[in-house]
Structures are given as structure tokens and as C-alpha cells.
Amino acid sequence: MKQIFLICVLLLAVSCANSSKKQTVELSCGQCQFGMTSQDGCDLAVRINEESYFVDGADIDDFGDAHDEHTGFCEVIRKAEVEGELIGDRFKVSTVELLDQ
Template sequence: MKKLLYLTLLFVVTLASAQDKDKKEEPKPQIVEAACGQCQFGMEGHGCELAVRVDGKSYFVDGSSIDSHGDAHANDGFCTTIRKAEIVGKIVDNRFKVTSFKLLPKK
């Protein structure tokens, strides 16, 4: 009886542990600098493209475009100024894959 109880308990603990590993940690929102990678961050590219600076390193963005947030060449556009944005995503192959991109108001 004790062996059966022990095996049942071991099975339950193993099952619970396996379920924890299956849970993927969701990326958390972070505030970053956002701008044109070439015009403001000095990145090499082929035209104006949205980029973010995360922990001091710049990455081109996949999942949002430079023109999705207004005229990039306006006075407050990404080619003329660096803005703050709240983003969610992760770095994959040296690019930032966003699942959420929210441009924050200028202060």
C-alpha cells in the first residue's frame, strides 16, 4: 500500500513538473527608444526602416512598419526624432519581432 501511495505521489509530482515546463513565459512590455534605424540610429540598411534600441543595442523591427505610426519625415516622425514606445516581443536573428508596438506621447 505504501509503495502504491509513493508511486502515485511521484506520478503527480512528475506530471505537475512537466506542465510547468510547457508554460511559455510571455514577454513583458518594455519602454524603448524607437526611430528610423538609418536616419537616427546610424544602422546600415536599404531605406528608412523602423528600429528600436533595447539595452543600448539597435534592432530593425518586424511586425510594425515605420509608416504605421504617422509620417516618418514629419517634424515628430521617426526619421527626424527619436521617440519612446512601449513594445512587447523578442529578439530573433538580430531583429526585434514585435507582438505589440505602442508609440508613447511626446513630453
């Protein structure tokens, strides 16, 4: 019985350890496009299920000029496939792949 309990606890721990998942999101400037006001300046943010979160692990300028008229995150909202997890009120991203290149 103790072995079954131990196996169940280990399986639960392993399943909870990797809460990161791939998902398609809107990616843009939190201040310019999503109306977020908790930070000053232009910062990368994701919108998931109508909720916006600032991003940790990627910078707004990692994808080119943020103020480019056609592709800049301060000017347009772009679709991306991201892998990461929501920690508190921030999204910790490990991978970003823009879908509208």
C-alpha cells in the same frame, strides 16, 4: 513521482511559451537615427539597453510621415511601450504604444 515530474515539465513549458513582455524602448528609424547599416532604406527599429534591432510586425509608416520634422522616425527618436520578443537579431513586436504623442 512521475506525476510531479510531469507537472514540473508542463509548468516549465508554459512559462517558456510566452516570452513576450511589455517594456519601454526608444523607437525610430534604424538607419537615420540608430546608425544601423545591415538594411537599405528606412526601417523601424527599437533600441533596448543600448542595442538596436530592426522591428518585425510594425512598419515605419504606420505612425505617420516618417520624415515629419517633429514626429517622424527619420527625424526624431521617440519613446514607446512595446510588447514583443527578441528573436535572433530582430524584435518581433505585437503591440506599440507611443508615449510622447
